[in-house]
Amino acid sequence: MSTFPSDDPIWNAIEAEATRQETHLELIASENHTSHEVMAAMGSCLTDKYAEGYPGRRYYGGCEHVDEVETICRDRAKSLFGATHANVQAHSGSQANVAAYMALLEPGDRVLGMSLDHGGHLSHGHPKNFSGLFYDFHAYGVERDTERLDLDRIRAQALELKPKLLLAGASAYPRAIDFEGLASIAREAGSLFMVDMAHIAGLVAGGQHASPVPHADIVTMTTHKTLRGPRGGLILTTKDWIKQVNSAIFPGEQGGPFMHAIAAKGIALREASEPAFSDYAERVVANAARLAATLTERGLRIVSGGTDNHLMLVDVSGVSLTGADAEEALGAVGVTCNKNLIPYDPQPPMKASGVRIGTAAVTTRGLGTAEMETLGGLIADVLHAPSDEAVRARVARSVAELTGAFPIRGESAAVARG
Ligand code: DSN
Numbered sequence: 001m002s003t004f005p006s007d008d009p010i011w012n013a014i015e016a017e018a019t020r021q022e023t024h025l026e027l028i029a030s031e032n033h034t035s036h037e038v039m040a041a042m043g044s045c046l047t048d049k050y051a052e053g054y055p056g057r058r059y060y061g062g063c064e065h066v067d068e069v070e071t072i073c074r075d076r077a078k079s080l081f082g083a084t085h086a087n088v089q090a091h092s093g094s095q096a097n098v099a100a101y102m103a104l105l106e107p108g109d110r111v112l113g114m115s116l117d118h119g120g121h122l123s124h125g126h127p128k129n130f131s132g133l134f135y136d137f138h139a140y141g142v143e144r145d146t147e148r149l150d151l152d153r154i155r156a157q158a159l160e161l162k163p164k165l166l167l168a169g170a171s172a173y174p175r176a177i178d179f180e181g182l183a184s185i186a187r188e189a190g191s192l193f194m195v196d197m198a199h200i201a202g203l204v205a206g207g208q209h210a211s212p213v214p215h216a217d218i219v220t221m222t223t224h225k226t227l228r229g230p231r232g233g234l235i236l237t238t239k240d241w242i243k244q245v246n247s248a249i250f251p252g253e254q255g256g257p258f259m260h261a262i263a264a265k266g267i268a269l270r271e272a273s274e275p276a277f278s279d280y281a282e283r284v285v286a287n288a289a290r291l292a293a294t295l296t297e298r299g300l301r302i303v304s305g306g307t308d309n310h311l312m313l314v315d316v317s318g319v320s321l322t323g324a325d326a327e328e329a330l331g332a333v334g335v336t337c338n339k340n341l342i343p344y345d346p347q348p349p350m351k352a353s354g355v356r357i358g359t360a361a362v363t364t365r366g367l368g369t370a371e372m373e374t375l376g377g378l379i380a381d382v383l384h385a386p387s388d389e390a391v392r393a394r395v396a397r398s399v400a401e402l403t404g405a406f407p408i409r410g411e412s413a414a415v416a417r418g
Helices: 009-023 036-042 064-081 093-104 130-134 151-161 179-189 201-205 242-253 259-272 275-297 323-332 360-364 369-384 389-405 411-417
Strands: 085-087 110-114 136-140 165-168 192-196 218-222 233-237 311-315 338-340 354-358
Touching: 009 389, 036 259, 064 085, 064 201, 064 233, 064 259, 085 242, 093 130, 093 192, 093 218, 093 233, 093 242, 110 151, 136 151, 151 179, 165 179, 179 192, 201 275, 233 242, 275 311, 275 360, 275 369, 323 338, 323 354, 323 369, 323 389, 369 389
Parallel strands: 110 136, 110 165, 165 192, 192 218
Antiparallel strands: 085 233, 218 233, 311 354, 338 354
16 A cells, blocks of 8 residues: 555555454453554654663663653653552563562562462463462462352461462453452451552543552553553552562563653553543443343353453353354454453363453444444344354444444544543
């Protein structure tokens, strides 16, 4: 295409990805669509700049402008989340977690975190992940009958194990997490308390989930999920851990910070502090609730019976599918989601019995609760007849109508972004 900077085929692939995003409904719960401003900062000249160190204390010259960028970004993070200190340099959520563990723990220390099989995260102690390799991780999970966390059970485990660190946070848990209650358990067990709020950071910023910041020693997050910023990590603390966090990030585990990403994080934090973002967060949660209710009405089982946040897990074993089958069938009609283990899943992770569905990205492009009812009906149509080509063709047409009516960077998305 003539607008490409060169004839490099990578530009064709980028163009194709733009078309894929525009023509599919993105229900992957960890994804979102960023603003023009965030995108522009990511593609700015700041990508060229090395700035190892922190504002005012760099190992390179010429850092006066990136110092300003990082200082603004840090201040916005502190102000938005009510934290005393922030480090905005982590390249990703996992790298934020590396730094938090390095700040709080010695190698081999005991940690109690949420089981990946019940909705936790790889970097919360998976045996093949650095976390499981370097620290002594133990897991708590959800109850078999309620599929929710039970604080009494976690308390008993914590008092028995006496972990150095109690870790909260999840990548596939649809219910509100009682951070205050968990902090109290940590105190009773003599443990430090850390929260990875990657998935719900935007809901916390928008007032749709209680904040862990006042209760935790360290809070980590990603900036690209519900927070709707660029790919990246961010660390907050209201306690006295910032020196340890800063030196864990640099020189502990990273070299030069990605200044373009820090600029984009700063822009996203400004966007998230505007009133329109609170409306957005409210609509994300309302959309998830309506979608879960519609799927339930159509005979699909939602893990734990519903959702309090931006995501839900649909148990597709009840319609004799694996999560992998469901992901494929929905992908074929333009609905993108991911297979996901459900609690006590008899299937292996690459098949799984569930799909995870989130509403952050579709809410950004402007879909509301009426569209969630339509979408829920379409998803149910496919999951009840996954091999029926006539159903697939009809649903694909309806998805195309929705994506056409709600372009990612069109008017409805501009209104949704505020
Ligand atoms: N991979 C992310 C998710 O999909 O939830 C977590 O890092």
